[in-house]
Amino acid sequence: MTDNDTRGSPYAPHTEAETATMLDAVGVDSEEALFDIPEAVRFTDELGIEPESERAVRRDIERTLSRNDDLTELLGRGHYDHYVPSLVDHLADRSEFLTSYTQYQPEVAQGFLQALFEYQSMLVEFTGLDVANCSMYDAATALGEAATLAQRVRSVSGDRVLVPAHLAAGRRAVLENYADGAGVTVEAYPMDDGAVDTDALEGSMGEDVAMVYAETPTVRGVIEESLSAVGDLAAAQDALFCLGSDPVALALLEEPASVGADVVIGDASTLGLGRSYGMGLGMFATHEDYLRQVPGRLVGAGEDESGRRAYTLTLQTREQHIRKERATSNICTNQAWVALRTAIHAAWLGPDGLVELAEDCVRYPQDLAARLDEIEGVQAPVHDRHHFREFLARTDQPATAVAADLRDRGYAVHDVGEHLLQVCVTERTTAAVDGLVDAVAEVAP
Amino acid sequence: MSDDPSESDPGDDGSGTLGYQQARWTDSDDRYEPLLSEKDTTEVAVGGDDSPLPDDLTRDSLELPALSEPELARHYTRLSQMNYGVESGPFPLGSCTMKYNPKFTEDVAALPDGAVHPDRPDDSVQGTLAVMAGLQDYLGRIGGMDAVTLQPPAGAAGEYAGILIAKAYHEANGEERTEVVVPDSAHGTNFASAALAGYDVVELPSAEDGRVDLDALEAAVGEDTAALMLTNPNTLGLFERDIEEIAEVVHDAGGLLYYDGANLNALLGRARPGDMGFDIMHYNVHKTFATPHGGGGPGAGPVGVKSDLAPYLPSPHVRERAGGSGYERYEPEHSVGKVHGFEGNWLVLIKAYAYIARLGDPGLADASAKAVLNANYLATQVDYEVPFGPFHHEFVASAGEQDAADVAKRMLDYGVHPPTTKWPEIVGEALMTEPTEVESKRTLDQLAAAFDAVAGEDDATLDAAPHETSARRIDQVAAARNPRLSWQALDDGS
Numbered sequence: 001m002t003d004n005d006t007r008g009s010p011y012a013p014h015t016e017a018e019t020a021t022m023l024d025a026v027g028v029d030s031e032e033a034l035f036d037i038p039e040a041v042r043f044t045d046e047l048g049i050e051p052e053s054e055r056a057v058r059r060d061i062e063r064t065l066s067r068n069d070d071l072t073e074l075l076g077r078g079h080y081d082h083y084v085p086s087l088v089d090h091l092a093d094r095s096e097f098l099t100s101y102t103q104y105q106p107e108v109a110q111g112f113l114q115a116l117f118e119y120q121s122m123l124v125e126f127t128g129l130d131v132a133n134c135s136m137y138d139a140a141t142a143l144g145e146a147a148t149l150a151q152r153v154r155s156v157s158g159d160r161v162l163v164p165a166h167l168a169a170g171r172r173a174v175l176e177n178y179a180d181g182a183g184v185t186v187e188a189y190p191m192d193d194g195a196v197d198t199d200a201l202e203g204s205m206g207e208d209v210a211m212v213y214a215e216t217p218t219v220r221g222v223i224e225e226s227l228s229a230v231g232d233l234a235a236a237q238d239a240l241f242c243l244g245s246d247p248v249a250l251a252l253l254e255e256p257a258s259v260g261a262d263v264v265i266g267d268a269s270t271l272g273l274g275r276s277y278g279m280g281l282g283m284f285a286t287h288e289d290y291l292r293q294v295p296g297r298l299v300g301a302g303e304d305e306s307g308r309r310a311y312t313l314t315l316q317t318r319e320q321h322i323r324k325e326r327a328t329s330n331i332c333t334n335q336a337w338v339a340l341r342t343a344i345h346a347a348w349l350g351p352d353g354l355v356e357l358a359e360d361c362v363r364y365p366q367d368l369a370a371r372l373d374e375i376e377g378v379q380a381p382v383h384d385r386h387h388f389r390e391f392l393a394r395t396d397q398p399a400t401a402v403a404a405d406l407r408d409r410g411y412a413v414h415d416v417g418e419h420l421l422q423v424c425v426t427e428r429t430t431a432a433v434d435g436l437v438d439a440v441a442e443v444a445p
Numbered sequence: 446m447s448d449d450p451s452e453s454d455p456g457d458d459g460s461g462t463l464g465y466q467q468a469r470w471t472d473s474d475d476r477y478e479p480l481l482s483e484k485d486t487t488e489v490a491v492g493g494d495d496s497p498l499p500d501d502l503t504r505d506s507l508e509l510p511a512l513s514e515p516e517l518a519r520h521y522t523r524l525s526q527m528n529y530g531v532e533s534g535p536f537p538l539g540s541c542t543m544k545y546n547p548k549f550t551e552d553v554a555a556l557p558d559g560a561v562h563p564d565r566p567d568d569s570v571q572g573t574l575a576v577m578a579g580l581q582d583y584l585g586r587i588g589g590m591d592a593v594t595l596q597p598p599a600g601a602a603g604e605y606a607g608i609l610i611a612k613a614y615h616e617a618n619g620e621e622r623t624e625v626v627v628p629d630s631a632h633g634t635n636f637a638s639a640a641l642a643g644y645d646v647v648e649l650p651s652a653e654d655g656r657v658d659l660d661a662l663e664a665a666v667g668e669d670t671a672a673l674m675l676t677n678p679n680t681l682g683l684f685e686r687d688i689e690e691i692a693e694v695v696h697d698a699g700g701l702l703y704y705d706g707a708n709l710n711a712l713l714g715r716a717r718p719g720d721m722g723f724d725i726m727h728y729n730v731h732k733t734f735a736t737p738h739g740g741g742g743p744g745a746g747p748v749g750v751k752s753d754l755a756p757y758l759p760s761p762h763v764r765e766r767a768g769g770s771g772y773e774r775y776e777p778e779h780s781v782g783k784v785h786g787f788e789g790n791w792l793v794l795i796k797a798y799a800y801i802a803r804l805g806d807p808g809l810a811d812a813s814a815k816a817v818l819n820a821n822y823l824a825t826q827v828d829y830e831v832p833f834g835p836f837h838h839e840f841v842a843s844a845g846e847q848d849a850a851d852v853a854k855r856m857l858d859y860g861v862h863p864p865t866t867k868w869p870e871i872v873g874e875a876l877m878t879e880p881t882e883v884e885s886k887r888t889l890d891q892l893a894a895a896f897d898a899v900a901g902e903d904d905a906t907l908d909a910a911p912h913e914t915s916a917r918r919i920d921q922v923a924a925a926r927n928p929r930l931s932w933q934a935l936d937d938g939s
């Protein structure tokens with residue numbers, strides 16, 4: 001093969017002689033003769049895509065992507081930038097993992113199954129719940145799946161899902177679609193200084209509520225302080241309490257099971273993936289009681305003929321390939337490889353490393369907010385709460401203008417409208433904080 | 446020959462089969478590679494005086510394995526050795542299009558310039574948006590569609606997005622349609638995606654030739670029909686020759702035609718769903734465009750539509766700015782909203798873009814030609830009967846008197862991944878086989894030898910298989926009866 005060979009697929013190994021032998025064996029004289037496509041719908045034109053050498057494609061994409069501005073990102077709101085150790089790339093890229101597929105033949109796929117079983121176990125530890133599946137697409141679709149689960153398991157037929165007023169627009173939009181299909185409506189309950197307003201929530205409750213959703217940290221980085229109260233309010237109406245979080249936060253914050261969470265969703269790829277333009281890994285954990293209503297794949301331990309413990313996909317009668325339109329979800333291809341990465345990253349950190357990372361995620365925004373607050377024209381944090389990774393700052397100048405000026409100085413922060421900026425800081429960006437503070441001091445007054 | 450079938454020694458018995466022994470790490474009679482938690486479990490206290498949070502906001506402790514990097518490297522390397530991928534050997538899993546995943550696409554996905562946050566303003570991510578616009582354009586050309594969204598994170602999510610688009614379109618026309626029609630031979634996700642969007646599913650029986658039965662279709666379709674979902678070639682590998690009539694029946698009833706792109710690898714450059722009357726389609730880029738399957742995902746399921754449906758695409762959508770000064774994201778006028786929290790599986794999409802750019806017209810057309818040639822050649826070399834044809838990139842053989850699931854288990858002993866089994870149900874004991882274009886004649890001969898070796902074996906031999914894999918036959922029924930889904934659950938009952 002040469003790099004400039006652009007005559008056919010460089011990944012089809014056939015020599016001309018082999019092609020001829022094979023055509024002969026089939027009994028046709030050309031590849032075209034194998035296509036049973038009526039004349040009327042044959043495509044005879046060109047697609048108009050020029051083949052290129054591997055070298056040229058790499059160069060073109062490198063050049064194109066270099067048109068992205070080189071900014072220091074202090075961005076979060078559901079997609080986070082944690083340092084991913086080299087070990088993760090090197091192990092997850094092993095081709096036996098990367099080029100395999102769903103473990104329909106468990107005997108030959110023990111390695112991946114075990115890694116997913118270990119991932120599920122880690123989520124069980126993080127959440128305190130009994131069961132975790134081995135992936136949804138992302139946090140938003142996991143939230144949607146939670147709403148459909150709530151609709152299926154609730155003994156009283158509720159059809160309202162209550163969500164916080166502060167919720168990432170993308171998450172809410174996906175939830176609206178899933179809810180709509182399940183005949184459920186989504187309503188926001190108000191916040192009090194960035195956290196759940198439990199009195200207002202209590203006022204919104206009723207026996208027609210199927211699920212109450214809360215997040216910790218919230219989309220604004222606020223650590224919720226009244227989760228047990230939310231759990232009690234939900235339980236009093238026999239509604240599910242779904243909690244949104246992520247594994248880094250859960251290494252430190254209250255265990256979801258201890259505050260009455262029935263389902264935990266969120267983005268598990270805060271470990272293992274890093275910045276990837278919003279790609280994620282939907283975490284989904286729940287009680288044993290709802291085991292048969294869980295969406296997606298589950299890996300279980302069993303035994304093989306030699307009497308050894310072995311792993312297999314299990315309880316598949318929940319799934320689309322068996323249950324069709326009555327399946328618990330339509331998901332098939334999922335985010336398994338990201339789950340492998342998450343598990344490797346979590347194992348690399350270990351319990352000490354995870355807790356330390358999570359504590360830093362409390363300290364960094366606290367320190368940065370205090371420094372920004374000293375700058376004329378800036379008040380931070382806006383909410384008088386504990387924060388995780390990120391917080392809101394109020395600027396005397398319009399936020400849009402401040403964000404644009406910061407961009408000119410090489411920093412990207414969220415402009416959340418009017419006079420509100422949102423700033424996120426992790427171990428990957430903490431070294432940029434001095435520069436950011438200087439830049440804000442220049443542009444904010 | 447010895448009684449132990451594992452001693453029939455594939456690999457040097459002259460039958461042309463591969464010899465194979467998968468790694469089998471084990472340290473005791475009752476397990477293979479120990480779990481991370483069996484290597485170490487460490488409980489650390491959380492909170493206390495040094496904690497930045499008050500104790501009532503933290504958990505009490507965290508209990509997880511604490512292992513060194515060298516220990517982890519060995520753990521996961523051993524696990525990888527107990528796993529079979531496309532680079533291990535042939536992987537003719539029907540309907541899944543298990544192609545070789547070109548290495549350079551991994552390097553492209555790892556480019557630091559592409560690792561950006563989605564909430565940055567358009568002006569600052571022109572490179573990313575340009576790649577997305579480029580992929581939308583490529584996919585539109587390949588599918589004969591006018592507009593493409595990259596947001597759905599897998600094929601099933603694409604189906605769901607597509608059905609939402611159909612629903613929004615009908616609603617905008619003041620129509621309440623309640624049904625989606627799906628052939629009985631369709632993939633389970635088609636049924637489930639329609640149901641997730643709130644539709645009743647009407648199952649369409651296949652005709653005797655394995656294709657859509659036009660009479661049954663006429664009977665099934667009516668004023669309640671929102672869409673017909675169809676795979677073409679269908680799951681038997683057969684081209685729906687009556688596709689124009691099918692489209693007419695559905696369109697005359699006011700319904701839309703949805704194309705499940707799982708089998709697009711059969712048609713690249715030779716036929717396009719958009720030219721056959723399909724209004725909406727998804728592409729499985731992890732199948733057709735060679736992005737890795739990753740042990741179950743991630744994939745991506747972009748959706749293409751005809752121009753009159755473009756206003757309904759998910760938000761945001763990428764387009765070139767008026768005047769050609771770069772790219773922008775915008776909300777389509779009647780957008781169905783979102784099917785992913787952000788903009789989909791970027792790291793997968795960029796690999797698909799690189800693959801298509803590398804192959805171009807001649808490469809894509811050749812990929813299909815060789816995929817179809819490989820399936821047809823392999824079928825001629827296999828003893829099992831293939832009841833339906835002419836097929837394209839895949840064929841469905843019947844294991845006949847044998848149990849297809851047992852055939853699959855035994856095939857593992859010959860160093861190959863078996864086909865998809867027992868689906869579609871129209872073929873008894875189905876062995877749905879899709880070798881893809883990446884297998885050479887030599888590999889196909891080895892694959893055929895594996896099929897034929899198993900075809901000639903008795904039930905007892907099949908029952909006892911596999912022997913050469915890391916684990917022996919696993920009792921999946923028992924595993925489901927007593928679900929143990931975490932290492933925490935092993936303590937009681939194992």
Ligand SMILES: Cc1ncc(COP(=O)(O)O)c(C=O)c1O
Nearest residue numbers: 332333540599600601632634707
């Ligand atoms: C025919 C068919 N349709 C749809 C799908 C679903 O696609 P995905 O797994 O990407 O969600 C598959 C996948 O296996 C398939 O084979």
